[in-house]
Amino acid sequence: MGLLQEIIFGLVTGSYIAIAAIGFTLIYGIVNMINFAYGEYISIGAFIGFLAANTLPGPLPVAVVVAMIGGGIVSIILARGFFTPINHTGPVPMLLTSIGLGIVLRNGLRLVGGRSARYFETETSTFQFDAIPDLPVGPVDLLGDFFVTSEQLVVVGSAVAVFASIHLLLTRTDVGIAMRAMGDDESLARVRGIDTQLIRDSVWVLAGVLAGLAGVLMAVQTNVSADTGFSHILQILSAAILGGAGSPYGAILGAYVIGLVLAVSTAFLPSSMTGLSSAVAFVILIAVLLVKPSGIAGTEVREA
Amino acid sequence: MSLLSAEGLVKEFGGLRAIDGLSVSIEDGELVGVMGPNGAGKSTFFNCVSGVISPDGGTVSLKGSDVTGDSPESLAHRGLVRTFQNTRELETMTVRDNVRLAAPDQPGERTLPALLRSGSMQEREGTVRERADELIEMFELDHLADEYSSNLSGGQRKLLELARTLMLDPDVLMLDEPFAGVNPTLTREIADHVRDLNEDGMTVVIIEHELETLTELVDRLIVLQQGQLLVEGDPEMVLKDERVIEAYLGGDAK
C-alpha cells in the first residue's frame, strides 16, 4: 500500500483522536486533572450509539445525537459522584481515582456487553483513485493508488464541524470565555465573579458529549467493545500533552501528529512489527515532555 | 571586599522588571534591613540572591566568589540560608525532624552508612539531636517538639523556621518578614534572638514591613523602589529622607 493511502488513514485516525483529545484536554485545563477514565466515556458513547442504532428507527445521525446526549449525561453524573467531591485534593488523587473508576466502568461494560466485539452496520461507498504513479523509495511507495470511503469522509467532516463549534463556543459565548479564563487562572476567574463550579460542570458535560461522538466514530471505524475507548486513551493523552495540556487547539494539532505518525510508522515498519506503531506515539510523547514540557503551546508542567 | 554583594541585578516577569539594575553590598557582621513598598522587588531580590530563581542579568557574589544562578542547596553549603515570607514548614514532619533535617554533613544521609548504621552516622546523629534539642529549647518550642509542624501557630512557625536555619550555622542569614503576623511579645523575642546572633558575628539581612522594630534593630537600611535602590544608610537618616517619605511612607507618615 502506498504512503498516500496511509496518510489518509492517518487523517481519519487523527480526526477521531482530535475530537476526544479536545474533551480530555478541557478537563485537564479546567478541572486540573488527567482523567484516565475518559477512554471508558468513549466506550460508553459507542455502546449508547450502538444501542440507539439498533433500536431506534432513523439513520445513523440519530444514533450519533443520542450517543452525544447520553455521553454528556453520563459524564456529569460521574463527575458529581466521583470527582467534584475530591476537587480540592490535587492532581494525583484525582488521577488515581480516575484510574479506579476506569477499571470499574470497563469491567462493568464487559459484564453488560460481554467480551465479544460488535460492529456497526453502515452502508459505505468507496471512492477509488487509481492510476496514481508509484514513487518507490526503498520498500516504501511514496504515492500509489488510494481509496476513500464515505465513512472516512464522515469522520473527517465531523471533526471539522467539531473544531468550528468549539472555536465559536470558546470565543463567542459567555460560558466558553469563562472556560478560557478559568483555564488561565482559576482564582482570578473567581474574583471576577465567574461561578467556577458551574463552569466545571459545563466542561464535564461538553467533554462527555465529545466522548459520545468520538465513541461512535471510533466504533464505526473499528468496533464496539469494552476496550474501544481504553485502547485509544494513551493516544488521546499523547495528543493532548503534545499540543500543550489544557489547550484545545494544541490538542487538535497533537491528534493529527499522532494519527499521521501511527499511519506512517505502519508504512515503514516491517509487517511483523506493526504493533510497535503505538509505542512510537508514546516515544513522541516522552520526547515532547523532555524537550518542551509545555507542549507545542501550553502550560508549564515542571516543578521548581 | 563585601561578604555578599549584588551587581546590576535584573529580573523580569512577563516583561515587567521586578528588579532593575539593583546593586547592593553587605559587609561581614552587618545587620541590614531591606524595605520598600509592595512590588518594590524585595522578595525577588531575596529569591535571586538565595538561588530560588536565577536573575536575568547581573551578578551575585558571596565571600568573593561568583554565585550567580547557583542552586539554593549549594548556597546553603556556602553559608547562606534564608527563611520564607509565608513560613514554609515541612508540615508532614514533627518539629524535631524539621530542625534535625537541616543539620549539615550527616553521614546518615548517605545510603551505605544508613544501611550499615555506621559508627560515624550514629555519632553525628547524636550531636545533631543534641543541637536540635538545644535550639528547640532556645526558641521555647520544647513542649511542641513531637507535634507535627502543621499544628503550630503562625508565630511558632516563625520560631521553628529560625531554629531550622540556625541548625546550619550560617554566615549569612536572610529573613523574609520574620515579624509578619507575629504578636508584639514574640516580635520582641525574635528581634532579641536576631540581635544576639548578630552580636555573635552572624551577618543578617531582614525584609520587614514592621518599621519600628526594624529601625531599632538594624545598623543600616536599604530602601527599594520599583526594583531599584532608592536610598541606603543609617536608619534614622533614611527615615527622614524626603524621597523615602514620599515614595514609601506617603500618607502614612507620622
Added chain:
Amino acid sequence: MSVLDRLPSGRGDRALIAGLVCLLLGALFAVTPLRAQLPSALYVFVEVGILFVIYGILVLGLDLQYGHTGLVNFGHVVFFAVGAYATAMLTAQDTFAGIGLGYPWPLGLAVGVIAAAILGAAVSLTSIRLRGDFLAIVTLATAEIFHSIFVNFENIFGGNVGILGVPRPIASLVSDSDTRLVATLLVLGGVTLVTLAVVTRLTDAPYGRVLRAIRADELVTRSVGKSTITYKTQAFVYGAALAGLAGGLFALYNGAVAPGFFTIQVTVTVWIGMLLGGAANHRAVLAGLSIIMGLRLISRFALNVTPVSGDVFASIRLIVVGLILVAVIRYRPAGIWGDPQELGVDQ
C-alpha cells in the same frame, strides 16, 4: 541515655532475623531430605502466598518512591518485567522462542536487578523534574512501550509466548511438589523480609528524613542544603532495582516469562495495596497488599461455588478492586494504618 539507645533499631532488625530464619528453613527443605506435606486445601494459599511475597518486594520499592519521596511511578510493572526478562534471557536453556543464553541463575538475577536499575536511572534522569501526574504518565507510557517491544520483537523476547526454559533452582533441588512449594514460599518470603529490613533501615535513618522532607516541600529541603534531585533519583533507582529483583525471582520461580504476566494490572494491584494499607509505612503497605491479594483468594473459592463463568467473575473482581481504590482515596486517603498528619491529608 546514650545515643545508641535513642536510635531507632528494633523494627527493622526483627524483620532481618525473621527473614534469615525463613531463608535458613527454606534451605533446609531444599538441600536436606526433610520433607513437608501440605493438605491439598492449602495449595492455593501457598501459591497465592508466593505471589504475595514477590509482589511484596514490588510494593516496598514503590512505597520508597511514592510513600516516602512523593514520586508518582505508575509504570512500576516495567521494572518488574525488565528484571524478569533480563534474568530469563540470560539463564534460559532451550527456550521455544526468543533468546536464552543458559548462564547460571545467580548471574541472571544480578543482571535482572542491574537492568531494572539502569532503566530506572534513565527514566528518572529524564523525567524526575516533571509534576507528579506527568511523571505518572511518562512511567505509564514507558511501561506500554516496553510491553509492545516484548510482544513485537519475537526473535529476541519470544513475542506473546515469551521466554521458556528458565531454570528453577528450588524445583531442581526438590522433586516432590509439597516440599517444593513450602521451600519456595520460605525462601522468597525470607527475601521479602530482608528487603523489609533494608528499606526500614534506610527510612529510619537521616536518609529517610530527607526523603520525607522532599515529599513535604522540595524547595525548603533544597534551601537547607540537600541536593534533592540526587535523592529523588536514588529513591527511584532503588525502587526500580527492587522491582527488578522481584522480577528475577519471579522468572526463576515460574520457569517462564511472557507479556501476560506483566500487564498494567500488576501496577494497579501494588498501588491499591499501598494506598489501602497506608503509604510511607512499610508494614502497612504489605498488609494492604495482603488484603488485595486475599481478595484474589476469596474470588478463587467463590468462583467454584457460583454459577457464573470465569470471565464474568474476573470482571466482578476488578470492579470491586476499582471501587476499593476510589473509596480509599475518598474516605481514607491515609489508608487503614497510615498517619493522616504524616501524609498531609484530611481524614
